[in-house]
Amino acid sequence: MHLLVGIDTEGDNQWDAAARANQRFENIYALPRLHALFARHGVRPTYVITYPVATDPASAAVLRDLRAGGDCEIGAHHHAWETPPCTAGDVQRHPYAANLPLEQFEAQLASLTDAIASAVGARPVSYRSGRFGFAAAHVSALERLGYLVESSVAPLFYEAHKHGPDFVEAPLRPYFLAYDSATAPGSSGVLEVPVSAALNRRWPSALRYLYARAPRPYTTRRVLKKLGIARVRWLRPSYSSLDDMIALARDLAHAGEPVLNLLFHSSEAIVGGSPYNRTESELQAFCDRLERFFEFAQRGLKAAPATFAEFRAAYLATS
Secondary structure, X not given: OEEEEEEEEOOOOOOOHHHHHOOOOHHHHOHHHXXXXXXXXXXXXXXXXXXXXXXXXXXXXXXXXXXXXXXXXXXXXXXXXXXXXXXXXXXXXXXXXXXXXXXXXXXXHHHHHHHHHHHHOOOOOEEXXXXXXXXXXXXXXXXXXXXXXEOOOOOOOEOHXXXXXXXXXXXXXXXXXXXXXXXXXXXXXXXXXXXXXXXXXXXXXXXXXXXXXXXXXXXXXXXXXXXXXXXXXXXXXXOOOHHHHHHXXXXXXXXXXXXXXXXXXXXXXXXXXXXXXXXXXXXXXXXXXXXXXXHHHHHHOOOEEOOHHHHHHHHHHHO
């Protein structure tokens, strides 16, 4: 089993429309402190970075220095609303990439890839779509530009009611993507490494899918969670408790899954950079959850840290 940590590396508080329109990068300038936490545990993160981050000179300098240490990977994080070619209206609309015209998506992917290569001195090979806005129609463009790993799919994730993705039936286990489905294995050379997420109960597939696609999904899930009937556990330290993350990781290990894929945003790692960790004590608790989870994953489950690209190479070697 491998331990992956993929950080969506973007401007401060991208949940807020005003912050998206007036980019700041304080969280990027603070990344060395977060990276030192990873280094204490031998964790090898993958920083997937947005176009504004790649084109901010000070941010690019931070990421070049991190990459020079040889213990991380720099990948691509596509925000459809702020990657050229785009318009001021895109910033306001905050679209999923899956809803862009394919020609615009391909042009944005090319500009993002080139910007990252210019910023850090190497073309990215790992990719994640902002808001999980990935679609199978994107696979061919990813292949053409040399991408090897995609990690936007999260099992049980459903935002079709907002014209977003439906990844409900995606497997937890990595798979090579198809050209016509984001959640089924295919013949492309792009390895999908899903974000680790699963229900806290073992339900038949039909019931899991019904839970995820329930009418008024957010309200339904809150009610079911409050009643203690079911909840989704993620490897997301701002969403899930340490106990839930450990329980999920243990279940995945017992099921023979080859990877723990943990996700958060770079802006979650500073005070006030996101809707989470608004105080110093909240940030300290977040960092403590991370460190204690890393200790469990490596000592308890013998999970080997790897970047996304490193995991792909190991996965191919053992498949």
